[in-house]
Amino acid sequence: MERYVKISKKDFYKWVDSLKKHGKVYAPKRKENTHVFRPIKDSSELDLNYISTILPPKKYYFPQKESLLKFSIKPFETAKAIQKFEEFVLFGVHTCDLAGIQCMDVVFREDPLDPNYINRKDRMTTVGIECLKPCDKHASCVSMGNHVPRGGYDIMLTEIKGSYIIHLNSQKGEDILQGHSYIKKCTQADRNLLDSLRKNKERVFKEEFIGQLTEVYTVFSKLSESGVWDDVGKRCVGCGNCTTVCPTCYCFDVKDELDLNLNDGLRYRWWNSCQMDDFARVAGGEDFRPGRVSRQRHRYYRKFKYPIDKFNRYFCTGCGRCSRTCMAKINLTETVNDLIKEHRNVSIGI
Amino acid sequence: MFQSEFKKIIPYSPYRTLPAEIIAVKPYTSLEKLFRLRLKGNAEFDYVPGQFMEISIFGSGEAPISLCSSPTDKGYFEITVRNVGSLTGALHNLKKGDLIGVRGPFGKGFPIDDFFGNDILIIAGGLGIVPLRGLIRYIMHQRKDFGEVQILLGCKSPEDMLFNDEVEQWGRHIDILFQCTVDKADPDWKGNIGLITNLIPGVTLNPMRTYAVVVGPPVMYKFVIKELLKKGIPDRQIILSLERRMKCGLGKCGHCQINGIYVCQEGPVFKYRDLRTLGEAL
Ligand SMILES: Cc1cc2nc3c(=O)[nH]c(=O)nc-3n(C[C@H](O)[C@H](O)[C@H](O)COP(=O)(O)OP(=O)(O)OC[C@H]3O[C@@H](n4cnc5c(N)ncnc54)[C@H](O)[C@@H]3O)c2cc1C
Ligand code: SF4
Numbered sequence: 261m262e263r264y265v266k267i268s269k270k271d272f273y274k275w276v277d278s279l280k281k282h283g284k285v286y287a288p289k290r291k292e293n294t295h296v297f298r299p300i301k302d303s304s305e306l307d308l309n310y311i312s313t314i315l316p317p318k319k320y321y322f323p324q325k326e327s328l329l330k331f332s333i334k335p336f337e338t339a340k341a342i343q344k345f346e347e348f349v350l351f352g353v354h355t356c357d358l359a360g361i362q363c364m365d366v367v368f369r370e371d372p373l374d375p376n377y378i379n380r381k382d383r384m385t386t387v388g389i390e391c392l393k394p395c396d397k398h399a400s401c402v403s404m405g406n407h408v409p410r411g412g413y414d415i416m417l418t419e420i421k422g423s424y425i426i427h428l429n430s431q432k433g434e435d436i437l438q439g440h441s442y443i444k445k446c447t448q449a450d451r452n453l454l455d456s457l458r459k460n461k462e463r464v465f466k467e468e469f470i471g472q473l474t475e476v477y478t479v480f481s482k483l484s485e486s487g488v489w490d491d492v493g494k495r496c497v498g499c500g501n502c503t504t505v506c507p508t509c510y511c512f513d514v515k516d517e518l519d520l521n522l523n524d525g526l527r528y529r530w531w532n533s534c535q536m537d538d539f540a541r542v543a544g545g546e547d548f549r550p551g552r553v554s555r556q557r558h559r560y561y562r563k564f565k566y567p568i569d570k571f572n573r574y575f576c577t578g579c580g581r582c583s584r585t586c587m588a589k590i591n592l593t594e595t596v597n598d599l600i601k602e603h604r605n606v607s608i609g610i
Numbered sequence: 611m612f613q614s615e616f617k618k619i620i621p622y623s624p625y626r627t628l629p630a631e632i633i634a635v636k637p638y639t640s641l642e643k644l645f646r647l648r649l650k651g652n653a654e655f656d657y658v659p660g661q662f663m664e665i666s667i668f669g670s671g672e673a674p675i676s677l678c679s680s681p682t683d684k685g686y687f688e689i690t691v692r693n694v695g696s697l698t699g700a701l702h703n704l705k706k707g708d709l710i711g712v713r714g715p716f717g718k719g720f721p722i723d724d725f726f727g728n729d730i731l732i733i734a735g736g737l738g739i740v741p742l743r744g745l746i747r748y749i750m751h752q753r754k755d756f757g758e759v760q761i762l763l764g765c766k767s768p769e770d771m772l773f774n775d776e777v778e779q780w781g782r783h784i785d786i787l788f789q790c791t792v793d794k795a796d797p798d799w800k801g802n803i804g805l806i807t808n809l810i811p812g813v814t815l816n817p818m819r820t821y822a823v824v825v826g827p828p829v830m831y832k833f834v835i836k837e838l839l840k841k842g843i844p845d846r847q848i849i850l851s852l853e854r855r856m857k858c859g860l861g862k863c864g865h866c867q868i869n870g871i872y873v874c875q876e877g878p879v880f881k882y883r884d885l886r887t888l889g890e891a892l
């Protein structure tokens with residue numbers, strides 16, 4: 261198959277309905293005045309005109325509660341917790357969330373690699389959708405470079421003039437397109453349309469940060485003691501919503517759950533948050549990251565400093581979820597810009 | 611790092627535990643017990659003192675616990691556990707013959723290769739003696755590979771002392787200089803009284819060829835390091851082991867992080883030199 265194909269909007273929903281045979285389909289669906297990723301049975305449930313969902317699709321490849329180990333106390337035995345991981349299609353993923361998946365990939369593929377994650381991820385087919393207008397004032401995807409496709413998908417859909425242009429990026433992508441006569445070759449004219457759409461996007465999508473990422477990194481390297489952290493920490497109420505909704509937050513806790521017979525059970529992991537006050541506390545009573553100032557700083561450093569040192573990758577996708585959800589109206593773009601301003605002022609001696 | 615040896619025995623999941631049998635239990639204080647363990651089927655695994663295991667009791671959970679034996683102790687490995695909560699409490703109720711789950715060894719242990727041929731000053735405060743006991747046993751078994759060896763041991767009171775049977779032996783060894791101090795003494799106590807930091811100025815050492823190995827409660831480090839630097843020991847030769855909350859041991863769950871460093875992978879043993887720039891370390 262060609263690297264670029266297209267499908268008319270008229271045939272599009274037919275094709276979406278055909279995806280069932282490749283596994284369960286999870287896609288954005290309207291829920292009151294927001295959107296959520298949910299399993300869909302019929303293409304009529306799909307709504308691709310959405311700003312970032314409340315939770316990112318991470319719940320499908322990094323479930324909130326994941327079984328790790330099956331055990332029995334007497335006789336003392338352990339076994340695989342999950343016998344079979346299911347194939348599934350993650351449909352209609354924004355480019356920022358694709359970046360989130362790529363972040364998770366580097367974490368869970370790093371030695372010692374995480375079999376649960378890898379097993380789920382290997383059975384996932386990812387269909388991306390390109391954003392044509394910015395979501396809202398909370399997003400910072402342009403500064404993070406994630407408003408355009410940068411890989412991480414099996415196929416990418418871009419809506420142009422009553423059709424979707426499809427970019428194929430893998431064999432899996434080819435598999436879900438094959439055998440449909442209504443999926444057509446792209447002409448040179450279509451490719452030109454795509455190019456000019458991308459050019460137009462440059463005018464509509466404006467950088468949210470007042471500096472480039474290299475400057476952001478320098479600022480984070482220097483300003484760990486900034487008053488900006490005091491301000492953010494003072495406002496934060498420690499609810500942990502910002503980490504729950506973040507596509508690149510993956511901290512977890514490990515717990516055992518016994519069956520009613522009190523002999524057999526499961527060990528599982530579930531999402532945890534570095535914003536919880538017992539997150540770094542040990543048995544002796546010491547809390548190694550006390551106070552909301554240091555915990556908020558830690559959250560930001562896990563986006564803009566530590567992963568760059570470790571993986572050469574920013575762990576903020578710019579999706580804006582943390583700012584959208586925060587009860588204290590802590591806004592990531594504002595925080596980053598305040599830091600940049602402070603750093604520039606210090607550099608010129610104000 | 612999760613060792614390849616264990617990978618061989620745990621074929622598909624780093625969360626899978628292996629059964630280990632408790633072959634002896636030795637209570638030392640009202641809160642601390644030593645457990646001698648053996649992997650089911652007598653499988654041996656290699657480790658370095660300072661590394662730790664994740665210890666499981668199904669239903670009660672899992673906890674990181676230091677190996678306190680030496681790899682030169684053949685046929686078994688040992689842990690010493692303070693009863694502070696659900697897992698450690700459940701472990702204290704177990705007896706000889708019971709099975710527990712283990713996985714590991716995790717983390718980086720003491721840099722023994724660097725120690726060879728050098729003088730060693732071991733400073734243990736409180737529970738810090740637990741991982742250091744493994745190192746001390748290793749040194750005693752391979753004594754000729756090391757230069758001068760000195761041990762400074764501090765605990766709250768004589769009743770709190772761990773490994774008192776072995777401590778007595780260390781005190782008698784002619785090739786090991788041993789000093790002990792307690793915060794609070796009883797009338798029978800013949801050793802020093804006061805904080806462990808007070809012992810350091812009186813120690814005779816050659817700073818350029820001395821490795822100081824320090825393990826103790828977090829409050830101890832700042833003061834001890836200050837004294838060691840005063841002695842002229844370079845920061846790269848001051849070795850510390852840091853406790854942090856841990857869940858996975860695999861560099862994933864995030865609990866153990868010091869700035870960008872995962873203690874379960876890159877620690878718990880560090881050179882002071884590498885910690886100086888980490889604001890969250892000490
Ligand atoms: C590298 C390392 C080596 C250790 N070696 C030893 C040792 O040799 N002997 C020993 O007795 N203890 C050791 N500990 C401490 C031991 O892991 C904790 O005491 C244990 O996890 C408490 O578990 P629990 O289920 O009994 O307590 P819980 O009932 O879970 O909790 C009791 C308290 O322990 C704290 N806690 C819970 N989980 C952890 C955790 N994973 N790490 C630290 N604190 C935690 C909680 O904040 C709580 O306040 C070590 C810790 C680390 C990180
Ligand atoms: S969502 Fe806002 S208030 Fe809640 S922990 Fe995050 S920053 Fe703090």
Ligand code: SF4
Binds near residue numbers: 502577579580592
């Ligand atoms: S930090 Fe905020 S904006 Fe960045 S990826 Fe996480 S939720 Fe999205």
Ligand code: FES
Binds near residue numbers: 855856859860865867
């Ligand atoms: S213990 Fe989980 S990351 Fe270190």
